[in-house]
Amino acid sequence: MNTVKKLHTKSRAIDITQFQGDFRGGFVSFLVAVPLCLGIALASGAPLFSGIIAGIVGGLVVGLFSRSALSISGPEAGLIVVTLAAIESLGSFPAFLLATCLAGLIQVGLGYLRAGIISNFFPTPVIKGMLAGIGIILIIKQIPHLIGYDADSVEEISLFQPEGFNIISQFRLALEQLNGVAMLIAALSLTILLMWERPVFKTNAFLRNIPAALVVVVLGIAINGLVSVVAPHWALKGNHLVQLPVADSLSGFFGLFTLPDISQWTNPQVYAAAMSIALVASLEALLAIEASDQLDPLKRKTPANAELKAQGIGNLVSGLIGGIPLTSVIVRSSVSINAGARTKRAALVHGALLLVCVITLPTVLNQIPWASLASILLITGYKLTHVRIFKALFNDGIAKFLPFVATVAAILLTDLLTGIGIGMLVALFFILRENYLNAHKTETFQADGRERILIRLGDYVSFLSKASIVQSLTNVPDNAIVEIDSSSSSYIDSDVMSIIQNFKETAHLRNIQLVFLRETVNPKPIPESLLAMRNRHLREIQQLE
Template structure:
């Protein structure tokens, strides 16, 4: 329980500026990002059966959202598309489409986590030195939306801010102290999360600078910037509702399908990654998760929020803070709701440099060298897809990177299938004065095994005994069976005795092609 409250509180602190930044980058009203965060915590948190995943607006949806708003020409029309996307996701859940996540290799999932970790680290560097032009949690070095991390780093180094650097150093010092063995026995470090101390310390440091050196204090986009309504009427005006008159606009349905597909895939991958980080190794029912995400997007669209999905960054922040139950997501959503209504002025005092330190540490935990060593120890067939996934995410974007990593993973699956399609043992049969070649087929012999088997048949020595044993195979493709039987004619011409054993209806079926020299050997 205490860990869940800490996890929800820390993920809430991280989510506030990120919800605003993603809404800004998506071309939507800032408050639409906050609405999506609240719905992701409370609505999806209530319906989801994921123990640790936290939902909200996510950077992978920025391009889809931005493009849909521009093509539809109005935000209310886009909200209708978001509602329809939620309905589509609910339908996908009932259609049991959530099982697609089972087809992603663990090396690709680990590569996704490591790639996100590296991007998080890189993207926090500008904020750590006081360059806060980009508040969105982008997942690529070169994003089509205009965010270019390399250019940001170059600009950041030319606009250093001493107060931001001081807050960043103090924040990283807190994390170091909380993780040092000498401090881990302290009751304070066990009960108070380091991230909470970092946020409070960041606010206090900037306020002290403001009191004694006003010109140096952080302000403007160096701080969180929530809208502050002056009355209940202004607060209600922050909500927008769908334009249902656009129901006959084909672009609404096209946008809805795009949002549903991207949000569903990212949700499934994020939930898979969250389960990977779960110390208790629980598994989320993915079909139910699609329904929960669909309900969340339906509600978010109805009250003026941008699309949402399960978010690995906030989920991992929550897990690192001690969350072990879905209560953390509910706490996260509740705090967003309460604080944007009652404490927006206080939240607007949080420096970006402090939040950047939290995300930097989170990124380090996702991409630490021990993970790379562990994947390397599993073998090259796991390590190369892992590295390819990481590099592809860094150079493209999250979904493209995962797709490229999947191609690498499938290549090694096919390679292993090709190499392990059968095993060959050669011996000299002294009783017959002939070479005996024994071929043991693998468990699953598909058409992919045909090429290697045909090469083997071509190289069988003349006047030898060839026994192909498929009795241990649960499946042999008909193309492979036909190829073996077609070889019988060549076998007779070359003096090769061919014995082919198959399992059929729990009985052994024996097919033989004998040369005249060995006509009754196995009778």
């Protein structure tokens, strides 16, 4: 009885600790989400409040339907270009909302078609490279905010813009507009965030339950409030603070929502825009949940097809009530994880706080300095791109390290999707190289005065192995004995079978004796699902003899 009671007490303590971590994660991601939702809506050419709507839907609706434990959804910088282009091509925001609804339906359809399988083809070095690249950009993009330059409030995943704006000119402008109050808030905020990671704070029963981000935000508001009383001309104002739309009445609040223009359903451009939104949002979501799973301390795996359905439902709802497109956002997710989130409750807390605060506390949120939020994002970026990640992949060898570095560099120089594409190409090169080198093993020795060549085929002999096998058979000298051992093969591609058949038919012209070996005991266990396939290919080899 006592044992059962102890287990129950222990389980309850774990639940309480987990809830506290989820609340911290949801709270911190909420703080980060407010200015980013507004900034992304602004950059997309959409009403500011449409970004907040997407953030609320991403937290509550996607959070409810998603089976991801840690991913948090909302408007994301990678969707800015496609959103801006769609609004311009359609000519009205209500027509764009209809396209967003249709994009959601397309995503649900992709989920039922099991298109989420594409997420299984992203190599781990590329995913880690994506996280590290985002981390570096977060760090670099926060530095101007830390010294008081807040003109660029959108954390876009690119250091270089199409119109030529780059991080060098941003730093130059920032240095010309230094702000002592912002620098003081940033310095104190970073000190607190770093101190909260120390064991003395983590083990303290009282302090470990207080989100460091909450302390940072309250401190930033307090310092700026004190400065506004003592020296008003030094106080942070305007774009140095969060800028949330404030409704003067209940009708004014509901006036911030917009309905889709259903009459545009016959416009073919609506469907083209919907397809673009669906494809970009789906790819971003699959990449983000894969990255979130990499950061998950419990190493859980999110069902990709279920996530596509959840994202589709989210975009459908967002479009119906006036929100811009949304997707899973790795920046918000990683902030939440670093703050202690362990379940999807964090996403629900994030969405609920957005909804409650934009209704009841918009003026309070508008007092938060950007320097405080930038400090939170900078620490998140530091954790994403820690030097130990580079060391670990370097120790894993060039086949892991180069795709990782290529992904990081490409993301820094281009954008998120282009960078991942380049990283995938580099990873594919090493995959093909590895397949080429390990398709088979060749051993050469002398017996009875003749050269004997033993070719051991690998486990999975695909068409990618064709070139190396052709080269090995072409290099066989005249009068040799060639033994082909396929006992370890669970699959042999028909192209490879044709190569062996052609070699058999011409071997006698060079006095080459061809022998096929099959061991009764397979040194490598074969899954039952592949046994039938293996036996079929073994029968085909028998027919060659």
